[in-house]
Every structure is written in structure tokens, then in C-alpha cells.
Amino acid sequence: MPELRKDPIVGRWVIIATERAKRTVMPKLEPRTFPSGTLCPFCEGQEDKTPHEILAYRDRHSQPDKPGWRVRVVPNKFPALQIEGNLNKRGEGIYDKMNGIGAHEVIIECPFHEVSMTGLTEDNIREVLWAYRDRLVDLKKDQRLVYGMVFKNVGALAGASLEHTHSQLIVTPIVPINVSEEMQGAADFFNYRGRCIYCDMIHQELATEKRIVLDTPNFVAFCPFASRFPFETWIVPKLHNSHYENIQKMEIDELGTVLKTVLLKLETALDKPPYNYIIHTAPFDTQSLPHYHWHMEIIPRLTRVAGFEWGTGFYINPVPPEQAAEFLRETEVDPSAVPPRP
Numbered sequence: 592m593p594e595l596r597k598d599p600i601v602g603r604w605v606i607i608a609t610e611r612a613k614r615t616v617m618p619k620l621e622p623r624t625f626p627s628g629t630l631c632p633f634c635e636g637q638e639d640k641t642p643h644e645i646l647a648y649r650d651r652h653s654q655p656d657k658p659g660w661r662v663r664v665v666p667n668k669f670p671a672l673q674i675e676g677n678l679n680k681r682g683e684g685i686y687d688k689m690n691g692i693g694a695h696e697v698i699i700e701c702p703f704h705e706v707s708m709t710g711l712t713e714d715n716i717r718e719v720l721w722a723y724r725d726r727l728v729d730l731k732k733d734q735r736l737v738y739g740m741v742f743k744n745v746g747a748l749a750g751a752s753l754e755h756t757h758s759q760l761i762v763t764p765i766v767p768i769n770v771s772e773e774m775q776g777a778a779d780f781f782n783y784r785g786r787c788i789y790c791d792m793i794h795q796e797l798a799t800e801k802r803i804v805l806d807t808p809n810f811v812a813f814c815p816f817a818s819r820f821p822f823e824t825w826i827v828p829k830l831h832n833s834h835y836e837n838i839q840k841m842e843i844d845e846l847g848t849v850l851k852t853v854l855l856k857l858e859t860a861l862d863k864p865p866y867n868y869i870i871h872t873a874p875f876d877t878q879s880l881p882h883y884h885w886h887m888e889i890i891p892r893l894t895r896v897a898g899f900e901w902g903t904g905f906y907i908n909p910v911p912p913e914q915a916a917e918f919l920r921e922t923e924v925d926p927s928a929v930p931p932r933p
């Protein structure tokens with residue numbers, strides 16, 4: 592059973608994950624590659640190599656855990672948290688801990704062996720974005736769980752251990768500290784100005800244009816003013832909404848194209864860098880919040896976090912976001928293009 596432990600000084604929770612030590616491939620190694628695609632556990636036809644599927648968008652008449660799917664969600668074989676059991680919150684002197692209850696799922700984004708999300712059609716990406724929503728809607732019914740974090744690791748430097756394009760969802764029984772800090776800052780701004788800071792940010796970024804990467808009817812992608820990393824890019828919906836799972840169909844349709852376009856720009860401009868993306872959304876147990884606004888953060892892993900960053904929480908970013916945004920803006924890509932499939 593994994594364990595959640597709280598740092599008594601800053602209140603940060605840590606997952607002590609015993610199961611993950613059993614992974615045959617440690618994340619620091621190159622992701623496992625499957626040149627032929629035949630032995631990859633995420634490829635169609637290898638469904639018996641993964642735990643039983645939780646959700647799949649399938650062709651009619653196809654069977655669970657059999658071929659015929661387009662997007663498939665399975666439990667992580669080496670979960671950081673486990674779904675069975677109770678939290679059993681307890682203390683140990685000055686320390687707080689609880690059982691590592693939660694969910695750790697893998698969203699396999701396509702049945703064929705493709706290593707980049709940008710190799711998928713926009714429709715395929717839309718279904719991936721729906722799968723995120725469907726899983727969050729389902730998991731938030733579990734009273735023990737309070738937060739769902741969707742993320743993607745691409746490349747060994749970004750923590751990927753398998754190359755077949757996939758994303759992950761970790762659902763935790765506590766609100767992660769990065770999210771509670773964002774929510775606190777946003778709430779302070781709201782209490783002072785009476786407006787959502789993300790909505791204000793969209794407004795100002797669109798007015799000044801210098802950090803804009805992409806502007807579409809319902810989304811804006813920009814390099815944030817205080818970017819921690821070179822080419823850090825956020826995708827923010829123009830429609831105020833605190834919870835990703837409340838996203839509307841027309842937004843998902845557009846986000847499929849926006850996400851693919853931004854990722855293509857990063858891949859083209861930076862020669863396929865390792866990267867992470869995450870979705871920041873409000874905790875499950877909150878109603879629609881006027882001060883918080885879901886968003887996606889994309890972080891190319893071009894620099895390493897070193898001693899100064901660990902020691903201070905400061906980041907040294909060698910590329911001004913205005914310069915990064917201009918470069919990405921001018922990088923021309925075609926989101927309708929897909930590589931030929933055999």
C-alpha cells in the first residue's frame with residue numbers, strides 16, 4: 592500500500608509509492624521503443640498486456656479488452672496510488688499520514704504505434720480530450736477523492752517510460768499544493784478586484800499581443816508573463832469555467848485543433864523536445880468557482896532544474912516569453928496533416 596505523508600513545515604504531501612519501485616524500466620532510462628510496434632503493450636492486439644480497460648471508445652460490436660478501440664483507458668500497471676481501501680488518516684507524533692488511496696490511469700491515445708500526439712488526427716485528439724472529461728466525471732463520484740490531475744510526459748527527460756502516445760490521470764485524496772497555491776492567489780485577486788485573474792490575463796494578453804501564440808474563437812495560447820521555463824505555453828479557454836470536466840462540446844472540438852497546433856509549433860520550432868503538459872482544474876468537491884479558471888500548461892524540458900531552483904523556488908529562464916511567443920507565432924504548421932498509416 593502506498594502512503595501519503597505530509598511535510599509538517601510547508602504542508603506538501605509526498606507519495607511514498609512502494610509499487611513503482613517494481614517497474615522494470617526506471618524513468619531515467621530512455622523510453623522503451625518498439626520499432627515494429629508489435630510488442631508494445633499499448634498497441635491494438637496487445638490488450639492482454641495491460642490491466643482491464645476502464646473506458647474505451649470502440650467500434651460497435653467490438654469487445655472490451657479486444658481490438659476495435661480508438662482511445663482506451665486502463666489502470667497504470669505500476670500505480671502511484673491504489674483505488675482499494677480506506678484513507679485511514681493518522682498521526683505519528685508531529686507527522687500526518689494516510690493510505691495512498693487514489694487512482695492512476697493511463698489514457699492510450701490511439702491503437703496504432705504513434706509516438707507523438709501530433710501524429711493523430713484532430714478528431715482523435717478530441718476523443719482523448721473527451722476521455723479526460725469522462726474519467727474526471729466518473730472519479731469525482733468517489734467521496735474519498737478530491738483532485739484529478741491530467742498530465743502527459745513525452746520523452747525520457749520528461750519522465751516517459753513508454754513511447755506510444757499516452758497521457759495519465761492521477762486522482763488524489765488531497766488538493767496538491769501547486770493547485771492550492773494557485774487557487775489561493777486567484778481567490779485573493781478576486782476578493783480585491785472582484786474579477787477572475789485568468790479572465791483579466793486573457794484580456795490583457797489579447798490587448799498587447801506580444802506573448803500570444805494562438806488566438807481562436809474560444810481559446811488563447813500564450814507564453815505567460817512570468818514563464819518559469821523557455822517556451823512555457825498556456826492554453827486558456829476564453830469562457831470562464833473552473834472545472835475542466837464542465838467543458839462544452841464545441842470547446843472540445845476547438846481544443847483538439849488548438850492543442851495539436853500548439854504542440855506542432857513547439858515540435859517544429861524546438862526539434863521535438865521532451866515536454867510535459869498538465870491540466871490545472873478546480874478540486875472535485877467545489878461548485879463552479881468565480882475566481883478559478885481551468886487551463887493547460889505545456890512545459891518543454893529544455894533546461895534542467897538545478898540547485899538554485901531547488902533551493903529557492905526561483906526559476907532562471909534564459910528565453911524571454913515575448914521572444915518565445917513571437918517565434919512560435921511565426922512557426923507555420925498544418926494541424927490537418929497526419930502521417931500515412933499502413
Ligand SMILES: [Zn+2]
Pocket residue numbers: 625628631632633634703704705755
Ligand atoms: Zn504501441
Ligand SMILES: [Zn+2]
Pocket residue numbers: 787788789790791830831832882883884
Ligand atoms: Zn476566468
Ligand SMILES: [Zn+2]
Pocket residue numbers: 773871886888
Ligand atoms: Zn496552473
